[in-house]
Amino acid sequence: MVVPTSTPNLWSRKTRAVGIPTIDLSLPRPELSEAIVKACEEFGFFKVINHGVPRDAVLRLEEEGVEFFNKPSEQKHRAGPAMPFGYGCKNIGPNGDMGELEYLLLQSDAMSVTERSKTISEDPAKFSSAVNKYVGAVREVAGEILDLVCEGLGISDRTAFSRLIRDVHSDSLLRINHYPPSSSVVRAGKKGATWDPHLKLVDQLTRSHNRIGFGEHSDPQILTILRSNDVEGLQICLADGLWITVPPDPREFFVIVGDILEVLTNGRFTSVRHRAMLSNSRKPRMSTVYFGAPPLNSWIVSRPEMVLPERPNRYKPFTWGEYKKALYSLRLADTRLDLFKVQKDF
Ligand SMILES: C=C1C[C@]23C[C@@]1(O)CC[C@H]2[C@@]12CC[C@H](O)[C@@](C)(C(=O)O1)[C@H]2[C@@H]3C(=O)O
Numbered sequence: 001m002v003v004p005t006s007t008p009n010l011w012s013r014k015t016r017a018v019g020i021p022t023i024d025l026s027l028p029r030p031e032l033s034e035a036i037v038k039a040c041e042e043f044g045f046f047k048v049i050n051h052g053v054p055r056d057a058v059l060r061l062e063e064e065g066v067e068f069f070n071k072p073s074e075q076k077h078r079a080g081p082a083m084p085f086g087y088g089c090k091n092i093g094p095n096g097d098m099g100e101l102e103y104l105l106l107q108s109d110a111m112s113v114t115e116r117s118k119t120i121s122e123d124p125a126k127f128s129s130a131v132n133k134y135v136g137a138v139r140e141v142a143g144e145i146l147d148l149v150c151e152g153l154g155i156s157d158r159t160a161f162s163r164l165i166r167d168v169h170s171d172s173l174l175r176i177n178h179y180p181p182s183s184s185v186v187r188a189g190k191k192g193a194t195w196d197p198h199l200k201l202v203d204q205l206t207r208s209h210n211r212i213g214f215g216e217h218s219d220p221q222i223l224t225i226l227r228s229n230d231v232e233g234l235q236i237c238l239a240d241g242l243w244i245t246v247p248p249d250p251r252e253f254f255v256i257v258g259d260i261l262e263v264l265t266n267g268r269f270t271s272v273r274h275r276a277m278l279s280n281s282r283k284p285r286m287s288t289v290y291f292g293a294p295p296l297n298s299w300i301v302s303r304p305e306m307v308l309p310e311r312p313n314r315y316k317p318f319t320w321g322e323y324k325k326a327l328y329s330l331r332l333a334d335t336r337l338d339l340f341k342v343q344k345d346f
């Protein structure tokens with residue numbers, strides 16, 4: 001008889017002991033910029049409170065998301081397939097990556113939102129107004145954080161990073177992810193789908209609760225602003241390889257350092273690897289994710305202040321358009337920045 005081995009538990013309890021940095025955006029300077037730089041250096045990830053995003057902007061987008069994902073499948077598919085924009089179900093990107101989710105991926109400029117809304121909603125003006133309000137508000141938060149990053153790093157041009165995402169030609173995106181609720185062990189057992197009588201109860205639970213919704217990756221852009229409903233799922237990877245679960249907080253936002261901010265800071269910040277697990281909740285999880293990106297023709301080079309004799313330039317210059325071409329030729333989990341490093345193995 002084959003003795004089943006235990007499934008590794010991707011939700012490991014001991015990971016919960018590590019605190020996620022929380023930054024109060026109403027703190028005075030210079031404490032605020034110092035705290036942001038520290039969080040970016042140590043985690044590439046933090047939570048912001050007192051962010052100034054109106055509650056109404058958040059709730060309106062959430063309502064639009066719930067309304068869309070509650071539609072019958074054939075209606076949702078009218079907004080897809082996501083290649084890369086529109087409605088996607090299970091397929092992530094063009095290279096065979098799969099996840100247990102459905103999503104809407106949108107270019108965040110108002111003109112693209114208006115066009116795309118016609119395939120998404122019966123009331124496109126209401127949908128696009130909700131998206132534009134939300135994007136405008138989270139772009140402000142991202143811009144403010146990037147200005148504080150420059151201040152904290154002693155970069156003389158304080159708006160050097162925020163200008164890239166505030167540019168009218170910025171290639172920023174908005175993604176709304178919708179993850180299925182858990183089918184409980186008992187329900188799954190009744191259907192006979194996942195219950196294996198050879199496994200101990202703890203392993204049955206782990207198995208039903210151990211599924212990846214959106215696989216591990218770093219975000220390619222400059223800065224990501226993520227919010228989710230009250231269902232947990234997001235995990236980040238610490239520098240030592242330990243995965244930690246981020247407790248959800250629907251009133252606040254999570255900030256993720258992207259690949260381009262890693263390059264702009266010449267590797268002083270590292271883009272954080274993260275993933276979304278399926279939860280054990282009976283409620284679906286929904287996350288709204290703004291990816292702040294530069295215009296396609298922007299040259300991405302480390303800031304001169306970040307290049308020092310003891311920290312020579314780590315990355316070759318490239319445009320955001322070139323980087324996008326590379327990333328769409330690679331898989332979700334690939335570390336695409338390696339292609340742009342002056343030398344490997346830093
Ligand atoms: C598999 C892919 C999907 C992705 C493009 C890529 O080829 C590799 C990076 C993926 C990612 C991850 C973060 C964001 O969700 C995303 C929109 C992005 O910019 O890079 C997705 C891309 C996508 O889903 O189109």
Ligand SMILES: O=C(O)CCC(=O)C(=O)O
Binds near residue numbers: 219226233274275289
């Ligand atoms: O849904 C989440 O919490 C993470 C999603 C994500 O990482 C992404 O969309 O890039």
Ligand SMILES: [Fe+2]
Binds near residue numbers: 218219274
């Ligand atoms: Fe991500």
